[in-house]
Amino acid sequence: MGFKALLTYARPYRGSLLLVAFLSLACAAALLSLPWITGQLLGELLGAAQAGDGSNALSSALLLTGGLCVLAIMQMACAITSAAVGTRIEAAFKGDIFAHVQRLPMAYLDRKQQGDLLALLTSEFSLFGILLTRFLAATPTALLAGIGAAVALFQIDQAMALLAMVLLPMCFMLQRLIGRELRGLSIKIQIAEAEVFAAAESNLEMLPAAKAFASEDSALVGYRQVIEKLRRLKLRRRKVIAVLTPAIMLIAGLGSLFLLLLAHQRLGIGQANPAAFFTFVLYVGLLVYAMHTSSRFMGRVSMARGSLERLNHVLAKAAEPGYAMPLLETSCAGWISFSNVWFGYPGQQEVLRGAQFDIEAGETVVLAGENGAGKSTILALLLALYQPRNGRIKIDGCDIAQMNLQQLRRQIGYVPQHPLLQDGTVLDNLTMRQSGFSQADVQRACKLAQAHDFIMQLPNGYRTQIGNRGVALSGSQRQRLAIARALLAEPSILVLDEATSHFTPEDEAAFVEAHRLGQIGCTTIIVSHRRAMLALADRVLTIKDGKVSEIGRRGTMRDPKAASATIIIDQPG
Numbered sequence: 001m002g003f004k005a006l007l008t009y010a011r012p013y014r015g016s017l018l019l020v021a022f023l024s025l026a027c028a029a030a031l032l033s034l035p036w037i038t039g040q041l042l043g044e045l046l047g048a049a050q051a052g053d054g055s056n057a058l059s060s061a062l063l064l065t066g067g068l069c070v071l072a073i074m075q076m077a078c079a080i081t082s083a084a085v086g087t088r089i090e091a092a093f094k095g096d097i098f099a100h101v102q103r104l105p106m107a108y109l110d111r112k113q114q115g116d117l118l119a120l121l122t123s124e125f126s127l128f129g130i131l132l133t134r135f136l137a138a139t140p141t142a143l144l145a146g147i148g149a150a151v152a153l154f155q156i157d158q159a160m161a162l163l164a165m166v167l168l169p170m171c172f173m174l175q176r177l178i179g180r181e182l183r184g185l186s187i188k189i190q191i192a193e194a195e196v197f198a199a200a201e202s203n204l205e206m207l208p209a210a211k212a213f214a215s216e217d218s219a220l221v222g223y224r225q226v227i228e229k230l231r232r233l234k235l236r237r238r239k240v241i242a243v244l245t246p247a248i249m250l251i252a253g254l255g256s257l258f259l260l261l262l263a264h265q266r267l268g269i270g271q272a273n274p275a276a277f278f279t280f281v282l283y284v285g286l287l288v289y290a291m292h293t294s295s296r297f298m299g300r301v302s303m304a305r306g307s308l309e310r311l312n313h314v315l316a317k318a319a320e321p322g323y324a325m326p327l328l329e330t331s332c333a334g335w336i337s338f339s340n341v342w343f344g345y346p347g348q349q350e351v352l353r354g355a356q357f358d359i360e361a362g363e364t365v366v367l368a369g370e371n372g373a374g375k376s377t378i379l380a381l382l383l384a385l386y387q388p389r390n391g392r393i394k395i396d397g398c399d400i401a402q403m404n405l406q407q408l409r410r411q412i413g414y415v416p417q418h419p420l421l422q423d424g425t426v427l428d429n430l431t432m433r434q435s436g437f438s439q440a441d442v443q444r445a446c447k448l449a450q451a452h453d454f455i456m457q458l459p460n461g462y463r464t465q466i467g468n469r470g471v472a473l474s475g476s477q478r479q480r481l482a483i484a485r486a487l488l489a490e491p492s493i494l495v496l497d498e499a500t501s502h503f504t505p506e507d508e509a510a511f512v513e514a515h516r517l518g519q520i521g522c523t524t525i526i527v528s529h530r531r532a533m534l535a536l537a538d539r540v541l542t543i544k545d546g547k548v549s550e551i552g553r554r555g556t557m558r559d560p561k562a563a564s565a566t567i568i569i570d571q572p573g
């Protein structure tokens with residue numbers, strides 16, 4: 001994707017862009033007329049001083065005043081219109097990039113530093129913003145005015161115009177050489193800023209742990225290192241600017257003085273048409289302005305190109321193909337089958353080596369196994385967060401690789417080991433800010449998850465703010481909220497990954513009872529080491545050496561962690 005692709009975002013705003021183009025043209029015409037009118041005015045003032053008649057000068061002065069007013073109004077209109085278009089394009093582009101990031105495979109996101117992505121989506125993006133809003137209006141006007149000024153200069157005095165056209169670009173070429181050096185530095189600065197962003201984000205996230213382990217100082221050392229790197233780069237850029245800018249100004253100043261003296265000699269006040277001298281000088285000024293604006297624009301473009309390259313890197317990564325799969329019109333019963341599934345995380349050995357099992361619709365199965373055996377991995381594969389290297393995973397006989405990802409995931413109520421909650425109210429977290437849930441639905445799900453009572457005790461009940469990532473809640477409250485959220489969506493498959501580890505025995509017993517009575521009537525996969533949860537199982541599957549085997553059925557199961565075949569499950573009731 002390049003700048004051309006950005007143009008596709010401009011398409012819906014063709015009308016406004018045409019207006020910007022028209023206003024730019026009009027501004028350029030007004031800008032071009034001003035040196036001519038001013039030159040005439042100065043020439044007439046000079047003539048009037050000699051002849052004692054100022055009537056011509058008065059009309060030129062009025063014309064100049066009118067021209068300045070018209071130019072100011074058109075510049076305002078042009079800047080506001082282009083800013084309105086630019087900010088919209090920027091917002092649409094930003095939104096689309098975030099949408100793309102959301103759809104990237106977990107295998108890619110796992111390896112990508114979050115801070116990098118954040119910096120790319122925020123601070124680096126501001127470069128595009130500046131390009132689109134500030135330069136969208138100014139550059140075409142300056143370019144058109146510059147071309148017009150060059151033509152006007154040639155009409156006044158060809159030899160002088162030729163000299164100006166040689167001298168001025170030389171100054172700007174010098175500026176561009178420096179610009180190249182500065183751009184290299186600017187790109188390094190952007191990368192360093194992204195590192196500072198990433199370090200700040202990670203340190204803030206780890207702050208509670210850093211406090212608990214009294215390791216704030218070592219976190220600070222790491223942070224200071226990245227800001228020191230950024231400081232040095234910024235200082236280098238300042239030094240380049242500090243030394244070279246005055247040098248260029250000196251060269252440009254001397255060149256302009258030479259041009260001015262020469263112009264004065266050929267077109268100056270003592271000559272037949274003194275207005276030509278003033279007009280010439282003012283058109284040179286306009287040309288300098290046009291070159292300056294265009295070269296700043298080019299500088300911005302090449303800086304933005306650096307960000308675009310990094311953006312391209314992210315955009316080039318293909319989204320999970322399942323998002324584009326068609327929606328199926330069947331309802332899901334919840335029969336799950338893994339056949340000969342092989343899987344390993346990128347760059348790692350296989351966790352699953354030919355895993356094979358079936359879970360019937362409506363069945364409750366506990367997944368057991370040593371730590372790191374691959375229990376959570378099986379759940380992640382079922383949610384299609386990762387793709388198996390080999391084998392098939394089917395739901396109701398349909399390969400999940402062929403299913404629409406969002407449709408698939410909506411069928412599954414997933415409660416992870418560490419529930420993710422967002423800053424907002426209890427209700428926001430239950431509904432994930434989606435509409436269509438009645439109060440009765442919400443309360444029923446919360447009652448099943450043993451969450452309703454504690455929610456009602458919160459200061460504002462379901463409208464209580466729970467803070468960043470649910471900091472205002474206890475571990476068990478967060479888990480209960482996460483289970484309620486999963487149940488509210490009425491999934492066909494409920495996946496509980498150590499989801500009740502913080503529950504009190506009473507709450508867990510109440511949850512188990514609700515499940516046992518069939519109030520939670522869906523296929524359920526439970527990863528848990530807790531006996532109460534084991535009591536729910538119709539079957540226990542265990543994972544060992546990447547393979548899955550059944551170790552017991554209801555009433556005849558043994559403790560999956562124990563070597564002996566002790567029967568531990570006495571079915572209540």
Ligand SMILES: Nc1ncnc2c1ncn2[C@@H]1O[C@H](COP(=O)(O)OP(=O)(O)OP(=O)(O)O)[C@@H](O)[C@H]1O
Binds near residue numbers: 351369
């Ligand atoms: N995102 C990941 N990237 C790389 N490796 C991973 C990732 N997630 C898990 N692993 C590795 O895969 C293996 C299986 O992990 P998994 O979390 O599935 O085990 P588990 O049986 O759920 O363990 P536990 O009982 O400790 O929760 C482990 O060796 C783990 O280190």
